[in-house]
Amino acid sequence: MSPPQDKRDIGTDGSPSSDEETSRSRCLMRALKTLSAGNRMLLRAADEQELLRGMCRVIVDEGGYCAAAVGYARHDASKTMPMVAYALPNEHHEGEDAFFKTLELTWADTELGNSAMATTIRSGAPCIGRNLLTDPDHAPWREDALRFGYASHTAFPLRVEGEVIGALGIAAAEPDAFDDAEVRLLNELADDLAYGIANLRTRIKHREAEETVRRMAYYDPLTGLANRSLLREQLQVAIANARQRQHPLGLLVLTISHLQEINDTLGYQQGDRLLQAFGERLRLAVSEAETVARVGDTEFAVLLPYGDASHATQTAKRLIAALYEPIEVSGLRLYARGTIGISLFPGHGIDADSLLRRARAAMADAKQGGHAFGVFTASLDQECSSRLAMMGDLRGAIEHNELVLHYQPKVHIASAQICGAEALVRWQHPARGMISPTEFVKLAESSGLITPLTYWVLETAFRQRYIWHEAGVERPLSVNLSAHDLKDRKLIGKIKGLFDTWGAQPDWIQFELTESGLMDDPVGALEMLKHLKQLGVTLSIDDFGTGYSSLSYLQKLPVDTIKIDQSFVRSMVDSTDSAVIVRSTVELGHNLNLEVVAEGVDSQAVWDRLADLGCDVVQGYFVGMPMPAEQFTEWQGSSPWASGMAAPH
Numbered sequence: 001m002s003p004p005q006d007k008r009d010i011g012t013d014g015s016p017s018s019d020e021e022t023s024r025s026r027c028l029m030r031a032l033k034t035l036s037a038g039n040r041m042l043l044r045a046a047d048e049q050e051l052l053r054g055m056c057r058v059i060v061d062e063g064g065y066c067a068a069a070v071g072y073a074r075h076d077a078s079k080t081m082p083m084v085a086y087a088l089p090n091e092h093h094e095g096e097d098a099f100f101k102t103l104e105l106t107w108a109d110t111e112l113g114n115s116a117m118a119t120t121i122r123s124g125a126p127c128i129g130r131n132l133l134t135d136p137d138h139a140p141w142r143e144d145a146l147r148f149g150y151a152s153h154t155a156f157p158l159r160v161e162g163e164v165i166g167a168l169g170i171a172a173a174e175p176d177a178f179d180d181a182e183v184r185l186l187n188e189l190a191d192d193l194a195y196g197i198a199n200l201r202t203r204i205k206h207r208e209a210e211e212t213v214r215r216m217a218y219y220d221p222l223t224g225l226a227n228r229s230l231l232r233e234q235l236q237v238a239i240a241n242a243r244q245r246q247h248p249l250g251l252l253v254l255t256i257s258h259l260q261e262i263n264d265t266l267g268y269q270q271g272d273r274l275l276q277a278f279g280e281r282l283r284l285a286v287s288e289a290e291t292v293a294r295v296g297d298t299e300f301a302v303l304l305p306y307g308d309a310s311h312a313t314q315t316a317k318r319l320i321a322a323l324y325e326p327i328e329v330s331g332l333r334l335y336a337r338g339t340i341g342i343s344l345f346p347g348h349g350i351d352a353d354s355l356l357r358r359a360r361a362a363m364a365d366a367k368q369g370g371h372a373f374g375v376f377t378a379s380l381d382q383e384c385s386s387r388l389a390m391m392g393d394l395r396g397a398i399e400h401n402e403l404v405l406h407y408q409p410k411v412h413i414a415s416a417q418i419c420g421a422e423a424l425v426r427w428q429h430p431a432r433g434m435i436s437p438t439e440f441v442k443l444a445e446s447s448g449l450i451t452p453l454t455y456w457v458l459e460t461a462f463r464q465r466y467i468w469h470e471a472g473v474e475r476p477l478s479v480n481l482s483a484h485d486l487k488d489r490k491l492i493g494k495i496k497g498l499f500d501t502w503g504a505q506p507d508w509i510q511f512e513l514t515e516s517g518l519m520d521d522p523v524g525a526l527e528m529l530k531h532l533k534q535l536g537v538t539l540s541i542d543d544f545g546t547g548y549s550s551l552s553y554l555q556k557l558p559v560d561t562i563k564i565d566q567s568f569v570r571s572m573v574d575s576t577d578s579a580v581i582v583r584s585t586v587e588l589g590h591n592l593n594l595e596v597v598a599e600g601v602d603s604q605a606v607w608d609r610l611a612d613l614g615c616d617v618v619q620g621y622f623v624g625m626p627m628p629a630e631q632f633t634e635w636q637g638s639s640p641w642a643s644g645m646a647a648p649h
């Protein structure tokens with residue numbers, strides 16, 4: 001490594017004259033201006049090229065320098081150093097491309113490699129104040145310097161992950177420009193630029209890793225078809241569309257018979273080939289808008305996003321016919337037969353799980369009866385009729401106070417102290433015992449009972465929060481709102497009324513909204529969140545990772561917290577996919593300045609991993625179960641988490 005080269009002149013007596021002082025302070029000012037404009041550029045740039053180009057323009061336009069360029073060190077045979085971004089002042093703007101693109105530069109240790117930028121790349125240190133008019137090393141570029149009006153040149157290394165990837169070159173009009181203070185500031189600018197480059201590159205790597213994880217998580221490796229997770233998601237999207245545009249949709253579930261015999265007689269390899277051929281036939285038999293998925297070892301599903309009963313049965317017949325032809329595997333003609341079950345939205349179910357379950361019930365019934373396909377009928381399971389009965393019961397339950405709220409603590413990881421609680425509703429059914437909200441909240445949503453349910457929850461939560469306030473316990477209580485609540489125009493008024501009634505402060509109550517709920521109607525949800533936010537409350541996105549909001553949408557939402565869905569958290573110790581998702585969600589949340597909560601934390605191992613990742617808050621059985629109010633109050637008073645004494649090591 002050669003030392004930094006400094007060819008600046010120093011005054012004869014060693015002390016600067018007042019002219020020099022003025023010119024120095026001018027230089028310092030331009031460097032400072034460049035540094036601060038450069039920082040703004042760093043925050044704005046979305047990709048590397050934009051960052052480099054923007055930085056060069058800032059140096060020339062804001063800093064008033066005569067030229068700026070970034071050269072990257074290629075590791076090819078002749079160590080070329082292409083100018084990947086550059087800027088000249090406006091009057092030379094037109095000649096910019098012609099000039100920089102034709103420069104044939106190298107960072108090799110040769111005569112042509114003596115430019116300031118090449119020297120910097122080789123040495124890893126700034127090459128300062130090269131006088132272009134007198135310096136023999138710069139003879140090849142002297143003519144250009146005169147043409148573009150600059151006389152000195154300084155270059156700074158760009159170091160990314162410990163390696164000098166290139167150099168930032170800056171030219172000034174004066175032959176003796178760039179004193180120590182200015183160099184220090186510009187070096188800082190180059191370091192900032194390198195940091196920005198590294199950051200953008202890391203972001204790309206993360207995006208690619210996430211894309212791979214997503215692909216692996218969504219496709220069946222054997223057939224290349226969508227897997228169960230992707231089908232479920234697409235089914236959810238199709239249901240949301242069908243609900244909005246009020247049209248039916250169909251779901252077919254198909255099982256192959258005789259596969260076990262084929263596996264037993266010919267081996268798994270032939271069985272696999274048969275499955276592949278089978279999947280391919282199904283794919284060719286439906287239109288492009290219709291999804292074929294492999295949802296089990298011997299089970300396929302076909303989603304018909306626009307299918308009524310007649311379209312679904314026609315499709316089933318077409319599939320049966322397509323599969324009738326024998327499939328040739330290794331010269332053998334194999335006959336594999338399929339049986340199909342059909343369910344329809346909304347007649348047989350209004351969510352993905354019930355449609356899948358009912359298509360399967362129809363398939364089992366058809367198989368048992370020896371039919372090629374069958375459509376679900378209510379008698380196949382008791383659910384349809386019991387749904388109606390339960391709907392009536394729920395209405396009564398809200399009126400007769402059969403609902404209760406349980407409270408689950410949230411704990412701040414760093415201090416191991418309780419920092420709030422979430423209110424979770426339960427239904428104490430006189431005959432069926434305690435019913436979980438997963439069973440009745442959806443039912444309430446689809447039957448118009450969600451509004452009275454939510455209002456009951458809100459009233460109870462505010463009352464409980466007031467009781468805690470009276471007892472001197474001031475921790476926020478979170479209330480879950482459903483996607484349907486976001487369409488309720490009276491909700492804001494209701495909440496305002498409760499704040500007034502109880503004399504509640506904005507930090508008493510927080511709200512949680514599921515990501516998938518927000519994505520049901522992203523525009524309407526955003527409006528509603530803005531109104532909620534005006535009340536001064538904290539808002540969380542619940543079940544984050546299951547709703548597929550885009551980054552740009554997320555940035556628009558006035559939320560404070562994201563709660564990573566427990567399905568990822570609970571499995572993060574055993575599944576690398578989940579661990580990657582949790583890690584990137586923590587990073588994403590922090591990059592957006594959001595607090596990150598992990599729910600479903602049910603063991604010390606998960607706590608430890610989350611602590612390592614820098615997650616902020618946890619909620620889960622490891623800390624405390626959801627408890628009735630009195631029990632929670634007692635727990636809150638006596639728990640080691642109340643004093644931070646429970647900190648797990």
Ligand code: C2E
Pocket residue numbers: 408423424425436437438441454457480481482512514542543566599600601602619620621622626
């Ligand atoms: P959520 O808001 O994501 O609540 C977290 C759920 O995870 C709760 O289930 C909680 O009991 C459970 N949980 C917490 N820690 C653990 C753990 O360590 N392991 C496991 N396996 N589970 C854990 P819960 O109470 O059954 O509620 C389910 C969902 O029902 C809630 O998910 C929420 O979306 C909805 N819900 C609950 N109460 C209300 C409500 O008042 N209004 C509305 N609209 N939805 C509600």
Ligand code: MG
Pocket residue numbers: 422480512542
């Ligand atoms: Mg919640």
Ligand code: MG
Pocket residue numbers: 542543563565566599
């Ligand atoms: Mg959740």
